[in-house]
Amino acid sequence: MTGRDEFTREITLRICGSLEIKESLRSAFEYLKEQFRLEALVLFVIDERLGAVRRIDHASENVALPPQLIPLPEGMLQKIAARNYSEPFIVDIEKDEILGALAPVLKIEGNTHLIVPLRIRGELIGGLTLQASGEGRYGEELLELAGCLAEPFAIALANTLAHEEVLRYQAILLDDKRFLNRELYGDAADGIIGGNTGLRNVMEMVRQVAPLNSTVLILGETGTGKEMIANAIHFSSPRKNGPFITVNCGALPENLIDSELFGHERGAFTGAVAESRGRFERADGGTIFLDEIGELPLNAQVRLLRVLQNREVERVGGKRPIPVDIRVIAATHRNLQSMVAEGNFREDLWYRLSGFPIMVPPVRQRKEDVPALTRYFVAVRSRDLGIGVPPSIAPGALQRLMEYDWPGNVRELENLVERELILHRGGALTFSTILPSSEQKDMSLVAGNNRSLYPLNLDEANAVHITEVLKLAKGKIDGPGGAAELLGINPSTLRSRLDKLGILYRRNRNVAG
Ligand SMILES: Nc1ncnc2c1ncn2[C@@H]1O[C@H](COP(=O)(O)OP(=O)(O)OP(=O)(O)O)[C@@H](O)[C@H]1O
Numbered sequence: 321m322t323g324r325d326e327f328t329r330e331i332t333l334r335i336c337g338s339l340e341i342k343e344s345l346r347s348a349f350e351y352l353k354e355q356f357r358l359e360a361l362v363l364f365v366i367d368e369r370l371g372a373v374r375r376i377d378h379a380s381e382n383v384a385l386p387p388q389l390i391p392l393p394e395g396m397l398q399k400i401a402a403r404n405y406s407e408p409f410i411v412d413i414e415k416d417e418i419l420g421a422l423a424p425v426l427k428i429e430g431n432t433h434l435i436v437p438l439r440i441r442g443e444l445i446g447g448l449t450l451q452a453s454g455e456g457r458y459g460e461e462l463l464e465l466a467g468c469l470a471e472p473f474a475i476a477l478a479n480t481l482a483h484e485e486v487l488r489y490q491a492i493l494l495d496d497k498r499f500l501n502r503e504l505y506g507d508a509a510d511g512i513i514g515g516n517t518g519l520r521n522v523m524e525m526v527r528q529v530a531p532l533n534s535t536v537l538i539l540g541e542t543g544t545g546k547e548m549i550a551n552a553i554h555f556s557s558p559r560k561n562g563p564f565i566t567v568n569c570g571a572l573p574e575n576l577i578d579s580e581l582f583g584h585e586r587g588a589f590t591g592a593v594a595e596s597r598g599r600f601e602r603a604d605g606g607t608i609f610l611d612e613i614g615e616l617p618l619n620a621q622v623r624l625l626r627v628l629q630n631r632e633v634e635r636v637g638g639k640r641p642i643p644v645d646i647r648v649i650a651a652t653h654r655n656l657q658s659m660v661a662e663g664n665f666r667e668d669l670w671y672r673l674s675g676f677p678i679m680v681p682p683v684r685q686r687k688e689d690v691p692a693l694t695r696y697f698v699a700v701r702s703r704d705l706g707i708g709v710p711p712s713i714a715p716g717a718l719q720r721l722m723e724y725d726w727p728g729n730v731r732e733l734e735n736l737v738e739r740e741l742i743l744h745r746g747g748a749l750t751f752s753t754i755l756p757s758s759e760q761k762d763m764s765l766v767a768g769n770n771r772s773l774y775p776l777n778l779d780e781a782n783a784v785h786i787t788e789v790l791k792l793a794k795g796k797i798d799g800p801g802g803a804a805e806l807l808g809i810n811p812s813t814l815r816s817r818l819d820k821l822g823i824l825y826r827r828n829r830n831v832a833g
Contacts, residue, residue: 324468327355332472341377341480349379356462357452359383363477365446368397369596370584370636373422375575376446376480383453386426388575391637393421405437405444408466410458432457436466438474445481448473484573488580495565495602512545512552513696518686522549525678530556535628537613537673538651540680543731546651547611549680554607559647562606567599570615577620582627584636600633600644607647613673614654614665621666628672648673683726683733690722693730697737698749705741714748714822715783724754750822783821786814795826 334347341363349361360380367374373390392400399418411433413420423429434450448469452458515523529536530553538546547566554564572580583598600608610616616624627633628648632641650673659665683690694713702710726732740749786807793803797811804811818825 324465327465328468328472331469335472335476339483341476342379344476345377346379352450355465357457358450359453360385360449360451362386362449362451363446363473363480364449365477365481366397366400366444370579371397372637376477377575380451383431383451384427389578389636390422390425396421401444405435405447406439408434408436408463408470410434410463430455434458434463434466436469436473438470438477440474440478445474446477484576487571487573491566491568491571495563512548513693514686514689517692518681518683518689519545522678522680523552525676526552526556529553529676529678531558533647534676535648535650535673537656537675537677538649538680539677540651540653541682541729542653543729544680544682545730546653546680547609549678550607550609550611550649550651553649554609554647557607557647559606563603564607564609565599565603566609566611568611569620570612574617574620577617578623579636581620582623582633582635583638585638596635598633598635600627600646601642603646604644605646607649610648610650612652613650614652614656614659618664618666621669625666625669625672628669683729687722690726690733691718693733694718694721694737697734698741701734701738701741705738707741711741711744711746712748714750714820715777715780716787716818716821716823717749717751717754718780719783719787720754720824721751748820748822752822752824779821782817783823786817786821787823790818790823790825797825 330351331348334351335344337347338344345361345363349358352358352361360378360383362378362380362385363376365374365376370389371392373392375386375388378385396418403418411419411428413423413428419426419428426433430453432452432455436448436450437444438446438448450458450466512519512523514520526549536550536553538549540546550566551564554560567581579596579598581598581600583596583601610624627644630641631646632643634641656665656670656674660667660670683693698710698713721733728735736751736754740751786803789806790797790803793801793806796802797804797814799805802811804814807814809817815825
């Protein structure tokens with residue numbers, strides 16, 4: 321293998337080695353830095369939708385970088401197309417009219433910039449910039465070597481763009497799905513299980529705040545149902561016929577946040593094919609739900625604060641603010657107050673958001689809801705999976721589900737039910753993969769305190785009682801002091817009842833469990 325082949329192989333492995341473009345760029349940067357002088361590696365796309373050059377990501381060492389988004393002046397996109405950049409070149413602003421025009425904003429002067437045009441199936445989609453401080457740092461030899469970067473980086477760039485596109489469509493489809501679900505299944509509050517038990521206080525707050533226009537902050541662990549509560553607020557509010565737009569602040573690529581949230585202007589730059597409304601504008605007349613608000617980068621927090629204060633947005637490339645009539649609901653599983661103390665969340669934004677906080681409790685603090693939630697998901701998921709008659713749930717299984725701690729909360733329960741239904745081969749559902757979080761957990765939780773919170777049918781009461789006795793007998797079924805003797809029934813009768821009730825026990829006759 322020649323040195324050149326080795327170089328190409330190594331760089332390809334690095335740039336295509338991770339799904340995270342940031343990580344791949346960093347890895348490529350470290351390698352390239354060993355070969356020649358390099359202070360920044362910048363991957364950018366020519367974004368026709370925005371009419372701008374957009375930085376996808378970079379790896380660098382304390383050097384000034386151009387802004388993330390560089391709007392292109394009138395006619396520039398056509399000039400770039402006509403110029404037909406194909407081979408790597410060292411930027412010379414005297415000779416290149418296009419880059420000369422962009423030089424001040426690109427911070428080219430005083431530095432050496434080598435650009436590798438990136439093409440997919442012949443079409444120019446973006447480029448890679450290698451940057452070193454000082455002039456005249458790169459020579460012909462390096463220019464030739466840089467040719468090996470074009471293909472692997474073009475593939476990495478195309479993959480990243482495809483991924484961004486998928487995320488965009490995913491968000492739009494989710495909005496549509498929510499809307500259609502509501503049309504199909506009626507009111508959002510209908511599907512909330514535990515509204516009169518474990519979520520009683522939460523639902524009381526929902527009823528109080530829904531008619532007002534106040535900003536609401538929903539707090540709670542992941543999977544507790546925060547989005548569902550936001551949905552319920554919107555659909556019980558006077559805005560219910562308006563849009564309900566969800567933004568997952570943690571899922572937006574950092575360099576797209578502005579155009580996604582605030583949109584961009586048509587004709588603001590030539591090539592901005594169509595104007596694009598941001599999520600705030602799409603939420604006009606309705607509610608915007610900012611999920612995972614704690615993940616929003618600090619600079620985006622500033623712009624969000626401005627929108628909340630002024631109730632108007634400014635599109636990227638726009639000249640006038642556009643008023644928006646929105647209600648804001650935010651949610652997070654993080655402790656925003658400690659993020660404020662650590663300097664990772666703006667205090668002024670925290671004050672704006674936290675006027676009406678609603679805390680959704682984790683499932684382990686409302687175990688009385690577990691049986692109803694389980695039955696609900698068995699019914700709903702059976703319907704989704706095309707199972708005509710939903711299977712019953714073994715009473716002993718419900719009890720075990722209540723003893724479990726549910727770190728993933730309702731979402732974990734929902735997923736578990738789905739898995740159980742898919743693997744189900746007849747009979748009652750036993751949920752035998754779930755074991756109580758801690759064996760020493762007091763049985764009184766189910767048998768005592770919580771018993772009154774949901775009505776036990778005869779089988780369920782039997783399951784609770786037999787499990788208690790089995791524990792007393794330390795899992796022993798046969799012989800003196802065994803559970804069968806304590807219950808006054810034949811051991812084989814007890815075994816078949818344990819099977820029927822879905823209570824787990826040691827099969828070995830003489831071993832205590
Ligand atoms: N009380 C409930 N009744 C019925 N379904 C529920 C209930 N709580 C949660 N769910 C369902 O559980 C799943 C997770 O809920 P949701 O997405 O609202 O949680 P979340 O707290 O927003 O999660 P994350 O913090 O991960 O965004 C959803 O499918 C939701 O419909």
